[in-house]
Amino acid sequence: xxxxxxxxxxxxxxxxxxxxxxxxxxxxxxxxxxxxxxxxxxxxxxxxxxxxxxxxxxxxxxxxxxxxxxxxxxxxxxxxxxxxxxxxxxxxxxxxxxxxxxxx
Amino acid sequence: xxxxxxxxxxxxxxxxxxxxxxxxxxxxxxxxxxxxxxxxxxxxxxxxxxxxxxxxxxxxxxxxxxxxxxxxxxxxxxxxxxxxxxxxxxxxxxxxxxxxxxxx
Numbered sequence: 001x002x003x004x005x006x007x008x009x010x011x012x013x014x015x016x017x018x019x020x021x022x023x024x025x026x027x028x029x030x031x032x033x034x035x036x037x038x039x040x041x042x043x044x045x046x047x048x049x050x051x052x053x054x055x056x057x058x059x060x061x062x063x064x065x066x067x068x069x070x071x072x073x074x075x076x077x078x079x080x081x082x083x084x085x086x087x088x089x090x091x092x093x094x095x096x097x098x099x100x101x102x103x104x
Numbered sequence: 105x106x107x108x109x110x111x112x113x114x115x116x117x118x119x120x121x122x123x124x125x126x127x128x129x130x131x132x133x134x135x136x137x138x139x140x141x142x143x144x145x146x147x148x149x150x151x152x153x154x155x156x157x158x159x160x161x162x163x164x165x166x167x168x169x170x171x172x173x174x175x176x177x178x179x180x181x182x183x184x185x186x187x188x189x190x191x192x193x194x195x196x197x198x199x200x201x202x203x204x205x206x207x208x
Contacts, residue, residue: 003146005109005161007198027205042107042200045169048176050197057109057200059163065149072152092196093154094111096146096161101131 001037002062004071007054007092014087019056025083026058032076035067036060054092068095105141106166108175111158111196118191123160129187130162136180139171140164158196172199 010019023041030039038061044051062068071077114123127145134143142165148155166172175181 002149003144003161003163004150007196030205039205040107040202041205042203044198044200045106046108046197046199047173048197050195052196054196054198057107057198059107069151091154092111092156092158093150093152094148094158094161095150096148098144099146101134101143101145 001098002065002068002095003098004060004062004068004095005093006058006060008056008058008084009053009089009091010055010087011089018087022084022087023056025080029076029080033071033074035062035070035074037063037067053089105202106169106172106199107202108164108166108172108199109197110162110164112160112162112188113157113193113195114159114191115193122191126188126191127160129184133180133184137175137178139166139174139178141167141171157193 008022010022026041027039030036039058041056041058044055044057060071062071112126114126130145131143134140143162145160145162148159148161164175166175
């Protein structure tokens with residue numbers, strides 16, 4: 001499967017209420033976009049001081065690259081971007097085909 | 105569960121052979137460190153040009169923060185760091201407690 005990892009760093013001063021609204025909006029997408037096979041997210045609790053200001057991680061699972069390609073320009077995704085973009089400092093996106101490691 | 109997401113950006117000119125050696129060394133850790141409950145990884149195939157030069161993503165799963173805290177200073181982890189560090193440009197780490205989204 002193809003994992004789509006999205007990290008967000010928000011502008012300084014973004015209110016908790018705005019963050020909750022953005023999180024909720026992103027979490028609506030699995031109901032709106034059939035190509036999303038799995039979706040999970042959380043906020044940073046790392047202790048190594050290597051998060052570079054990124055506070056939110058969302059991981060979407062697609063069955064194939066074509067599904068990711070359908071997701072990216074999907075109207076529901078665009079609507080979410082419009083909610084988030086005014087508050088975003090930086091997004092980092094990396095996609096990978098998941099290689100599990102045997103034995104675990 | 106606690107997800108530990110590690111992104112690597114390697115120095116320009118790092119050879120494919122060196123990258124394969126580093127990947128293999130990281131993939132040994134689940135056999136060496138009992139606290140790692142799951143481990144998967146892959147290399148970037150994103151199409152949005154937002155990967156900021158990070159090419160490798162490794163996702164480790166821990167049952168709790170205490171297991172992550174045992175992993176970080178583990179001698180096998182330190183030995184891996186020694187293999188990787190000479191070639192590393194930057195590492196980005198974010199940990200999150202995974203919230204699955206219902207319906208998917």
